[in-house]
Amino acid sequence: MESVPKIRELSIDEDINERSFISILDNIYKREVIIFIIIPEWEDDLLDELSDDLVIVNKITFPLTLCFPRSYGYVGYIKSNSKRYIYELYKRSDTLDHLLLSEIDLTDKLSEITKKNIDDFFRFFELNKIPHITIGPDAQWLNIIEY
Known part of the structure; x- marks a missing residue:
């Protein structure tokens, strides 16, 4: 039997400060x-x-696809014990469509992300049943995906 992900939505107060946000994480x-x-x-x-x-x-x-001139994106990662940068990225999540948090180190797989398989950015975690967090639209909530 295939396991179904457990998805929780955690609402975030629009006026949350960095300390409270990091405390949640x-x-x-x-x-x-x-x-x-x-x-x-x-x-x-x-x-x-x-x-x-x-x-x-x-x-x-x-x-x-309709962007002129052609633009680029940089696929990367940050390892953080102190959860540094997470609040800043959370605040900018409306312009960062591809942002995901996890404890599982899959950094060696990131080189496989190309324009042709950019959708695999999220799908890779789902297919391999890797617990992770994404930020909901307008940073109103966190999607906590567990297996």
Whole structure:
């Protein structure tokens, strides 16, 4: 019998501060968290801010098919014991469509993400039954997926 994911939605107060947000994540993830992300090239200030800790694995043509001139996205990850950057990325989640948190280290698989299989960014975690968290639309909630 195939296991069905358990998905919980955790509502987030729109005025939540960083300390409260990190406290929520500390209750879910006790150890290191890995932030898996695709950052659009036009987020150059974010790329600069993350530059010390962001490991870029791949540069892909960004999935906006009608975008001119062509733009790119950077597939990468950040390993964080202190959950550094997570609040900032949460606040920017409306422009970061590909953002996922997990305790499971699948960083070696990120190089397989290309424009042709960009949908595999989330599907990979689902198919392999890897527990993870995504941020809901408008950062109103967290989707906590467990198996």
